[in-house]
Every structure is written in structure tokens, then in C-alpha cells.
Amino acid sequence: MTYSENADAMLDALSRTPNFARVAGDVLDAETLNAILGEAAKVAESAVAPVGPISDRVGARFADGRVTLPSEYGPAWDALAEGGWLGLEHEERFGGMGMPLSVFAAVNPLFERACAPFMMCAGGSRSAALLLSAWADAELRDDWVPALVAGERxxxxxxxxxxxxxxxxxxxxxxxxxxxxxxxxxxxxxxxxxxxxxxxxxxxxxxxxxxxxxxxxxxxxxxxxxxxxxxxxxxxxxxxxxxxxxxxxxxxxxxxxxxxxxxRGLPQLFTMIRHMRLSVATQGLGIALGSYDVAREHAESRRQGGDPKAPAVPIIQHADVQRQLMAMKSRIDLFRLALVEAACAADLSGDDPDMARLCSWLLPLIKNFGAEMGFDCAHAAIQVLGGAGFTKDYPVEQYLRDARVFTIYEGTTGMQGQDFLLRQTLAEDGAAVKVFLKIAAAECAEHTGALAVVERFGAFAEEVTDADKARLPGMADAFLRAGWVAVQAWLSVRIAETGEAAFFRATAAAELELRIAAARAA
Known part of the structure; x- marks a missing residue:
């Protein structure tokens, strides 16, 4: 898929997300949204993507106490700054575009696909701007936030x-x-x-x-x-x-x-935890998009096998290659919906306590499974390419190395599991999971397979609530993974007509049982 096709897929995901209509309201119309995603795709592909291989092969250099970056970074940074992309979700009074967080979540995977290492600079500046906007005194805030949003500092x-x-x-x-x-x-x-x-x-x-x-x-x-x-x-x-x-x-x-x-430093720092976890999720999605694109293009052009008396066929005709590509795309399509849902819940959380609970409950899931998806899709792409994927002739080996840290920073997988179970699911007598179950069950009402998975998870969540508290930390990882199966089952009904949803549904119930068994054994 091209960058433009990635943008179109995200627009489709937004259109299938009921809460996005609430977020957009009368302010953000379809024409504006199309223009934003379309322009982001162009800038990502033309200005940022060329930096990708340079970021890896040249990299950052350290000498005499200073760091030097590749010279190509300057024009790419200027393109982000001049287009307003560094302030997409920041307040207009500071020079930002004032867009909802869900628009940031929709746009940023395009830039992360283009060059995740380069975009780490933007991530730090964005987070700092949010932190200063919320807590700094007026003098510091008004001096630094507009300069960060403009890319001047x-x-x-x-x-x-x-x-x-x-x-x-x-x-x-x-x-x-x-x-x-x-x-x-x-x-x-x-x-x-x-x-x-x-x-x-x-x-x-x-x-x-x-x-x-x-x-x-x-x-x-x-x-x-x-x-x-x-x-x-x-x-x-x-x-x-x-x-x-x-x-x-x-x-x-x-x-x-x-x-x-x-x-009060730590509570204040948590102001940006939502943004930082969403950012890691967009990194994972970006790497996954790039990996799938390389794998798909290679499978369409690489010829091997078939009738030995006839010309070799494109390997995309082989059933196992089709399976691998479908597995990648199924994960991507379902994750895209989860990312958008979590971001919309964040946008609505100020006026809706249930959305605030749902957002906090979804964040550990999208952070961790976006991170895992980025690495796993890079791994899968290398497998589709075979030996070629192991060489530097293709970017997927860089994607694999770049993505490995995503499950580590901003909270490891273990920390996300502890947060998801101990602080989100069990808090307020299970209020957050009850919100999820209510919304998911209503949306899955006419899809019996997905509804069965959601209800099975709900029953397991009740079981975990009554478990020996000393066992809970050991159960957290499996419970996190069980929750992710349930969330994907819920969201699969939004793309129920697709082969990607069918591919997921074929094994969802069995996978959930494996996660439940692992949690019980802990």
C-alpha cells in the first residue's frame, strides 16, 4: 500500500468509528479531514521517507561533547515545521492547529512509517510542549511552547x-x-x-x-x-x-x-502519559504499514515455483505467502480501529467519565500491541522476502531493529500488564471493564462469534476479580493478552465484511482460551 492508500485506510477506519462523529462534530468536516490526511501522506513520502535509510546507515555521531545528525535531517525537520505538523494537536493560542488527539493518532503513523528514528525528535518536543502548556508558569510557557510547536526549538x-x-x-x-x-x-x-x-x-x-x-x-x-x-x-x-x-x-x-x-513532579509528568502511549502505538503501526508494503510488493514481483514446464509464478500465488500477508493485514486493520477508538475516547474523556475510563483501559493495550505488531510485521516481512529480507537491500531488517525497543520504552510489556489488570480493570469495582463490555456487547449483538468472545472475556474478568491477590501480578501478562483478543473481537464487527476480519475470527475463541489457561496457570 502506498502512503496515499494508508491515508485512505485510516479515513475508512475513522468513518467506521462511531465516537469519531462525536469528536468531529460540526468543526471537522470530511473535506478538511481528507485534506489533512492527504497532505500528511505527501509530506511523509516526499520529505521524511528519504531520510529513513540515511538515519540507519549514517546515524548520529558523537565527538567532543556534541552530537551531529545527518545533514538531510534539516530539510525534513523544516518540512514538518513549515507544514504545522509539529503542532497538529496543540492549542491554536500557541500556534498549533488545535486538532483532536484522534487526528494526531490518524496522521502520525504516516510519518512514523517514513522514518521512526527521525520522528523521535518530534515526539520529545511534542510531549514537552504538552507538559509546559499544562504546568509551566506563563513566562516559561509562552516563551517555549510556541517555539516548540513552530519547530524553532x-x-x-x-x-x-x-x-x-x-x-x-x-x-x-x-x-x-x-x-x-x-x-x-x-x-x-x-x-x-x-x-x-x-x-x-x-x-x-x-x-x-x-x-x-x-x-x-x-x-x-x-x-x-x-x-x-x-x-x-x-x-x-x-x-x-x-x-x-x-x-x-x-x-x-x-x-x-x-x-x-x-x-508534585510525578503526577504532573503523567499529564503526557496518554500522549506518549498513543505515540508508541503510532510508531508500531507505522513500522507495520511499511513492512506490509514491502512484503506485498515483493510477493507480487518475485517469481518462484509453479508448474516446472511453465514460467515461474509470483510467490503471492502460493497459499502460505497469502496466509502470511493476510495475517499481517488483519492485525494492521484491527489495530488501526483500536488506535482510533482509544484516541477518540481520549478526546471525549473531559466531559464523559465513561470515555475517560475506556481510554485509560485501552491505553496499555494499544501501547503494547502496537509495539509488538511493529516488530512482528517486520519479522513476517523478512520471512516473505526470504534471504533478501535479511539483507540491507530492503528496509525490513532496519524496521525490525528499530521496532524492537517499542515494547520497552514508555513502560515495558510487564508494566502494561500490571497497569491493565491492577490499576485499570480492578479499579472502581471494575468500572472500566464494565464500560467496555457494555459498548462491545451492544455493537456485537448481531455477530454471535464476536459476542461470544467478548462475553467469555467478561466472565473471566469476574473470575480474576475474585482471585487470590498474590497471584494477580503473575496473571497480568496473560490477562492483558486476553483483553486484546476481546477488543479485537469487538472491533472486528466494524469490518465484518472483510477477509481480514474472517481471518481473525477463525482463531479468536481458541486464542482467548489459551490466554485464560495461561493466566490460571500462573
């Missing part, structure tokens, strides 16, 4: 430290307040685009300890600009994402500005 999110990755309660970086204001000292690692030459000014949003309270209670949120006291020590040598410099930064009495309320 860049920003990062600095959380991880040595011995304190996901366990943020062990963060040791400290902030001290003196007569001239706050200063931060400590080390941060795993910082995407922590240093580079794309723009001169880079801001860092970071957690630092400001009191003696243990764990997360003593953490506050700060903003530090690259300059005195900010040292880039190295960039990591990684399996993939070579074009995204992953930096280790050291802060030595670096001037800092407190963001929001002292001691």
Missing part, C-alpha cells in the same frame, strides 16, 4: 538515571534553591535527542529530588535549557534507531526553572 523528557529506570522513586538527581534560583545536579540517561545540531536551543523537562521525602513524594519537575552546566557524556550504541541519538547527560549546578508545584 526542540525539547526532551529526562526521567531515567543509572539504577533508576522505571523505578523513578530511586531518582537521585537533586535540585537546590539558592539566591539566584534553582540549580540541578545529577545524571540522566536514555534521553532521545538529548543533544543534536538540528536546532541550537534544546530544553529538558526532568524530575529531580527537592526534599527528604522517600520515593516519588520528594520529586519535582524542572526545565533546564542546554547551556552552562549541561554536559552530553555519550550516545548509546544501539541495535536500532541509529538515527535517534540516545544521550547520557550530566547536570552540574545547571540553572533550572520549577514547573508546577514542588513535590
Amino acid at each position: 526542540c525539547a526532551t523528557i529526562c526521567i531515567s538515571e543509572p539504577e533508576a529506570g522505571s523505578d523513578v522513586g530511586r531518582i537521585r538527581t537533586r535540585a537546590e534553591k539558592g539566591p539566584d534560583g534553582w540549580q540541578v545536579s545529577g545524571q540522566k540517561i536514555w534521553i532521545s535527542f538529548g543533544d543534536h545540531d538540528l536546532r541550537d536551543r534544546i530544553g529538558h523537562c526532568m524530575l529531580a529530588r527537592t526534599g527528604d521525602a522517600p520515593g516519588t513524594r520528594g520529586l519535582s519537575l524542572f526545565f533546564v535549557e542546554r547551556g552552562p552546566g549541561v554536559i552530553c557524556e555519550r550516545i548509546e550504541e544501539k541495535m536500532g534507531l541509529h538515527g535517534s541519538p540516545t544521550c547520557a547527560l550530566r547536570f552540574e549546578d545547571a540553572p533550572a526553572v520549577l514547573i508546577g508545584e514542588e513535590g
Whole structure:
């Protein structure tokens, strides 16, 4: 599928999502939406996609304390900035387009397909802009947010430290307040685009300890600009994402500005968790789209087998290749619907408590299974290509390496499982799962197979609620996967007429039983 066809498929998914009509209202008409997706496809293909192989083969370079990016990054970044793509979902008062989050979720997979490593820079700046918009004082906010939205400056999110990755309660970086204001000292690692030459000014949003309270209670949120006291020590040598410099930064009495309320750093940081998980989901979908396209095109042109007395046939005529391609496309089509549904629930969550619950319940699913899908589709594409897929003549080996980290950052699979079961499903006496079951059962009423899967999951969720609490952490991964089968069963009725839905339905009930058995055995 071309970029334009990817855009059309997303438009179709939006049209099949009842909640998107509520989001769009009278403000976002079909003509405007078509124009946005169509233009995004053009920019992604013409301006960003050429950077893809360069990001891997040239990559980011580190020397003398500074990071240098491929020269081709500059024009690509300018294209994003000039088109307003960096501020698509940001408020108009800051120079953004003011579009719903669901439009961002629809558009961003096109850019992620084009070059996921390059788009990591946009992800950091977007997240920082959202954070500053929500919590920074007016002076800092009005200085930095419009500049980030316009692409004139860049920003990062600095959380991880040595011995304190996901366990943020062990963060040791400290902030001290003196007569001239706050200063931060400590080390941060795993910082995407922590240093580079794309723009001169880079801001860092970071957690630092400001009191003696243990764990997360003593953490506050700060903003530090690259300059005195900010040292880039190295960039990591990684399996993939070579074009995204992953930096280790050291802060030595670096001037800092407190963001929001002292001691409330972690809750404030969670302001952007929804956006960050959606972003990873779009990364996975983007990689999957690119992988499927390469596999499909190769299968149509590569000739092998058939009657030995006749010319060889395109391998797409072979049943097993057809099966592999259908498996990829089925996952993509169902995931696309789930991504849109979660984003629409986010857009509606401010005025609808049930949508807020549904959004929070879906987020661990789309983050994790979007991430897994990206890697798995790259793996499947390599298999379709055979030995050619193992070479650098095709981009799928890069896709595989780039996508491997998606299930790790922004919360590992294990963390998503714990969140999904312990914090989302069991919270409020199971209110979120009840919302899901109510909506899904109503929509599946005339589709007995899908309804049976949804109801079976509902019964299992009740069973888990009564399980020994000590067993729940071990059950979380299997429960997460059972929930994903149920969500796909629900959404499969929206494309019930397609072969992709039939392919999923053929094994959905059996897969759900496997997940239930795995959870019970934990």
C-alpha cells in the first residue's frame, strides 16, 4: 500500500468509528479531514521517507561533547515545521492547529512509517510542549511552547538515571534553591535527542529530588535549557534507531526553572502519559504499514515455483505467502480501529467519565500491541522476502531493529500488564471493564462469534476479580493478552465484511482460551 492508500485506510477506519462523529462534530468536516490526511501522506513520502535509510546507515555521531545528525535531517525537520505538523494537536493560542488527539493518532503513523528514528525528535518536543502548556508558569510557557510547536526549538523528557529506570522513586538527581534560583545536579540517561545540531536551543523537562521525602513524594519537575552546566557524556550504541541519538547527560549546578508545584513532579509528568502511549502505538503501526508494503510488493514481483514446464509464478500465488500477508493485514486493520477508538475516547474523556475510563483501559493495550505488531510485521516481512529480507537491500531488517525497543520504552510489556489488570480493570469495582463490555456487547449483538468472545472475556474478568491477590501480578501478562483478543473481537464487527476480519475470527475463541489457561496457570 502506498502512503496515499494508508491515508485512505485510516479515513475508512475513522468513518467506521462511531465516537469519531462525536469528536468531529460540526468543526471537522470530511473535506478538511481528507485534506489533512492527504497532505500528511505527501509530506511523509516526499520529505521524511528519504531520510529513513540515511538515519540507519549514517546515524548520529558523537565527538567532543556534541552530537551531529545527518545533514538531510534539516530539510525534513523544516518540512514538518513549515507544514504545522509539529503542532497538529496543540492549542491554536500557541500556534498549533488545535486538532483532536484522534487526528494526531490518524496522521502520525504516516510519518512514523517514513522514518521512526527521525520522528523521535518530534515526539520529545511534542510531549514537552504538552507538559509546559499544562504546568509551566506563563513566562516559561509562552516563551517555549510556541517555539516548540513552530519547530524553532526542540525539547526532551529526562526521567531515567543509572539504577533508576522505571523505578523513578530511586531518582537521585537533586535540585537546590539558592539566591539566584534553582540549580540541578545529577545524571540522566536514555534521553532521545538529548543533544543534536538540528536546532541550537534544546530544553529538558526532568524530575529531580527537592526534599527528604522517600520515593516519588520528594520529586519535582524542572526545565533546564542546554547551556552552562549541561554536559552530553555519550550516545548509546544501539541495535536500532541509529538515527535517534540516545544521550547520557550530566547536570552540574545547571540553572533550572520549577514547573508546577514542588513535590508534585510525578503526577504532573503523567499529564503526557496518554500522549506518549498513543505515540508508541503510532510508531508500531507505522513500522507495520511499511513492512506490509514491502512484503506485498515483493510477493507480487518475485517469481518462484509453479508448474516446472511453465514460467515461474509470483510467490503471492502460493497459499502460505497469502496466509502470511493476510495475517499481517488483519492485525494492521484491527489495530488501526483500536488506535482510533482509544484516541477518540481520549478526546471525549473531559466531559464523559465513561470515555475517560475506556481510554485509560485501552491505553496499555494499544501501547503494547502496537509495539509488538511493529516488530512482528517486520519479522513476517523478512520471512516473505526470504534471504533478501535479511539483507540491507530492503528496509525490513532496519524496521525490525528499530521496532524492537517499542515494547520497552514508555513502560515495558510487564508494566502494561500490571497497569491493565491492577490499576485499570480492578479499579472502581471494575468500572472500566464494565464500560467496555457494555459498548462491545451492544455493537456485537448481531455477530454471535464476536459476542461470544467478548462475553467469555467478561466472565473471566469476574473470575480474576475474585482471585487470590498474590497471584494477580503473575496473571497480568496473560490477562492483558486476553483483553486484546476481546477488543479485537469487538472491533472486528466494524469490518465484518472483510477477509481480514474472517481471518481473525477463525482463531479468536481458541486464542482467548489459551490466554485464560495461561493466566490460571500462573
